[in-house]
Amino acid sequence: MFLFAMPSGSSGVTFLTEAPPPSAIKKKCVLVLRARAKKEVPGGGELTEANMSQEIIFMEVNKEVL
Numbered sequence: 718m719f720l721f722a723m724p725s726g727s728s729g730v731t732f733l734t735e736a737p738p739p740s741a742i743k744k745k746c747v748l749v750l751r752a753r754a755k756k757e758v759p760g761g762g763e764l765t766e767a768n769m770s771q772e773i774i775f776m777e778v779n780k781e782v783l
Contacts, residue, residue, distance in 0.1 A: 720749040721778075739780040748776040 718734070723746040725731040737746065752772050755762030764772055 718751060722747040722749065736783055739783045742778075742780040742783065745777050745779050748778050750774050750776075 719736070721733040721735075721737055723731045723733065723737060723742065724744075750773070752774050758768065758772060760768075
């Protein structure tokens with residue numbers, strides 16, 4: 718599952734679960750994704766404060782990348 722976070726307006730953020738069209742990106746957006754499937758994570762796969770840094774990836778994406 719992917720989550721894209723794009724700035725909207727002066728202080729808002731829009732979240733999308735599909736890649737936005739490059740024309741919709743003014744400068745950059747943030748892509749948030751889970752590193753492993755839930756069934757691959759020890760302890761039942763739930764996200765916790767203890768495993769969040771190992772299970773979630775944040776990437777900055779610009780329109781050229783998309």
